[in-house]
Amino acid sequence: MKIKVLKIRISDQYQNMDEAVVNDYFDRYDIINVSTNLINDDINFWSVLLHYQEKAGNSKPAKIKIKSESELSEEEMVIYNKLKKWRSEKSDALKIPSYIIFHNTHLMSIARYKPSNIEDMEYISGLGKLKIEKFGSDIIEILGDA
Incomplete structure (x- = not known):
């Protein structure tokens, strides 16, 4: 089993992108357990702790690209x-x-x-x-x- 800590910033500017990263983990790995904690900071965010294992035939992550x-x-x-x-x-x-x-x-x-x-x-x-x-x-x- 592996772990990964991700964050979802609670801001219109970042939230969708951060959620995409978390969703990518859900797509690529078998998630065993998820723990969350709300962190109050300059930009509030959810800290997400994932316990996961590799999926058979693991796909590549989605990549972020801004063109303009x-x-x-x-x-x-x-x-x-x-x-x-x-x-x-x-x-x-x-x-x-x-x-x-x-x-x-x-x-x-x-x-x-x-x-x-x-x-x-x-x-x-x-x-x-x-x-x-x-x-x-x-x-x-x-x-x-x-």
């Missing part, structure tokens, strides 16, 4: 611009084109989803393990300061 800046809220645009600034500085330091680090769609999706840890970055469409390993901690730090 018009899909972002004002707050998400602020985060997106911080991410673009970081990407520009990183590409200058590494002497590689910025799109090699992350495409704009990656940054928009990160700004929308706001992964809280490295593992959550796997839900962003187009982010492979190498990019997550190489740049994930920088992204999490930027999101923590946002």
Whole structure:
């Protein structure tokens, strides 16, 4: 048996996306037990503790992809611009084109989803393990300061 802690932020801005992540777990795994707790924070959220096991023929998780800046809220645009600034500085330091680090769609999706840890970055469409390993901690730090 395995466990996973997820959160569902109680905000129109995040709730549907967070619920999609939880529902993805319900689709991909056999859930043995679920425990929840309401956490009062800057953004209130439900902490969801799942006890689960692998399903036979486990399918891949749904991936999050934002295609246009018009899909972002004002707050998400602020985060997106911080991410673009970081990407520009990183590409200058590494002497590689910025799109090699992350495409704009990656940054928009990160700004929308706001992964809280490295593992959550796997839900962003187009982010492979190498990019997550190489740049994930920088992204999490930027999101923590946002």
